[in-house]
Amino acid sequence: MDVWSSLMDGFATALTPMNFLYAVIGVILGTAVGVLPGLGPAMTVALLLPVTYALEPTSAFIMFAGIYYGGMYGGSTTSILLNTPGESSSVVTAIEGNKMAKAGRAAQALATAAIGSFVAGTIGTALLAVCAPIVVKFAVSLGAPSYFAIMVLALLAVTAVLGSSRLRGFASLGLGLAIGLVGMDSVTGQRRLTFGQPLLADGLDIVVVAVAIFAVGEALWVAAHLRRTPMHIIPVGQPWMGKKDWQRSWKPWLRGTVFGFPFGALPAGGAEIPTFLSYVTEKRLTKHPEEFGKGAIEGVAGPEAANNAAAAGTLTPMLALGLPTNATAAVMLAAFTSYGIQPGPQLFASEGPLVWALIASLFIGNLLLLLINLPLAPLWAKLLQLPRPYLYAGILFFATLGAYSVNLQAFDLVILLVLGALGFMMRRFGLPVLPLILGVILGPRIEGQLRKTLQLSAGDPAGLFSEPIAVGIYVIIGLILLWPFAYKLFRRTRPARTPLVPANSGAADYSD
Amino acid sequence: MTSQTTGLKGRSELGVALLLGAAGVMVFLDANGLVTPYSKSDPVGPKTVPFIVAGLLVVCAVLLAINVLRGGKGEAEGGEDVDLTHPADWKTILPLAGAFVANILLIDWAGWVISGTVLFWGSVLALGSRRYIRDGLISVALSLLTFYGFYLGLGIALPAGLLEGIL
């Protein structure tokens, strides 16, 4: 398949008036939720899942993609003007960005963030268009044993690497897998965990689970701890950059992109590590080291580019393998399921036009975001004056509406409340939510691959190791799981060395 | 570590361990109750994965309990709008949950327009807004708008309930 011609077809689809309209809606919504505190792209896509019942899949995914990229742009605006980064990936942007804004250079900080995001997003999307088909070509040759191994790897990597406590990550994963079990077993038709309740026989709808965990749980959690002291926002005019700012920005943009994309594409890469690496690199390479810590433009340009390139990178395993590695990708995958589209390597073959239209719309969305963010940044900042009772009441209102419209039965709302309470409890006790959602989504698929594998080998467990790729992946899994113990042992033998990595190794579970 | 009596104080996190354990036992019992003859086409069967999940949950429950008793603590999630310096504000949460439950009870009988109004208005009040009339008007408008929006835009007929025939 020729990438270029497929992509051009994708542009043709994405530029039809209807789809273009959804791209515009998506980027506007995305920027808005990025700016608004308490709302993120994952929650917004979850709240919008009900539209999948009425919209064409292509239009829906074009809108979701716009929200995904838009959230990144909006997030950088608040982290620069308010110094309250909403997502962990914009923490680094806030370090220098807010200092720049306080020094009266808010316009330049916003400009380098927006243009850098555009550059990195465009390059990242191009890399996605080139890499994804290669990954697919490789992946379609794999059998069930390798698939099983890859999915287990994705699950364990997200659980074990992200978050501050491994133990709590695994607890969350267990809960997610258990939720995924509810309903009729697809092979034998046996009812599992339904407790004789016929309404549970079809399983818990992924829309209800996603809305409960991301929207209801979050709204209740924030409501319980609402920050009452108002903050000041730094007033800003239209973002712009001088010649000197351009000279200082373009290299960090490119370097940030190089850091961001591969990390985003890895099963547990995320955006935090590349943004941090980009910041450290720019600090080391800069010709103005005295400005770092006081508002250096390189410290905004690099991490912001890394953040957006990572966002594009994340879509590679999502589209090519059906593996989500962050919350928004997980909810988008839920949308695929909701359409009855099977995610995985066959996606490019079975839904080629949809996938390419989605990729094309990422290019379009990026350009649209630059156009609506550069001149309108001051306007977006005004959104922060929205009274919060309306904001959080609105989240609950639309969450209820979305969950109810799935089956039009009040029983789903009971589940919404119960799982929302679970989401609240998880936030209270530091259980990460991402492993739970991945468990719900990937659990049934992993079970399917496991059963297929052992069916092929007639029940012989050796069948799991029948493909060399699978064996290789098990070795990687072993390394990930054993790493903290090995690390601890290493530290015990050589206690003089201080760790460079922030403390998110599992060793903390036993000492903190 | 402090003595056992004070050691249990402020350890509400043990409840999480208890919940995990209970979930694990529940998954185990449920899977154990399945009757499946061995089938050659499905050697794994519907029980295996639930057993693994149950095991994972129970192990996590035990390890978490040990971790908490040794003084471990889950890190509560922060955020732009979250102020962790004050404890959970139950005076906001409980009325909020009340509005939510009211909506569940009302939705099929009274219809979405009424139950949605109650939900939004109740939530806004619970969250501390005091402009009763303006909030009420916004609630009604939002419910009506979504009712017709879902009907005309998405083809989903939300229940009209008591207002059947009027809407």
Add this chain to the structure above:
Amino acid sequence: MTIVVGYVPTPEGEAALAQAITEARKNNSTLVVINSSKGEAAVDNRFAQDDDIQGIEQRLATQGIQHVIKRPVRGHDAAAEVLDAAEEHKADLIVIGLRRRTPVGKLIMGSTSQRILLEADCPVLAVKAG
């Protein structure tokens, strides 16, 4: 004597504060500075930040004026907070800043100053930004 001043970090607010300081020095009064927010939105630029308040604190201290600074955030609007403080401290004078507004703007927006003027039990001094 006690003087209550409604402060906001704007030219009008600064003018009100400056006038209140002049009045307080004239007859050696206690100055009560009120800067409130409803605390509804994430951002409220009329709510003074910590360094701003510290600056005022220092300014009053160096001029030797007895003072109380209050920063209530409890969901009430600014007029209610100023009137509340006036009552609590048995104020002899309230000083407020006025914004220039067209009659139509006033009609639509309602007015904090108007409410204070109408409901206060003591004289109210309204100041415009210079």
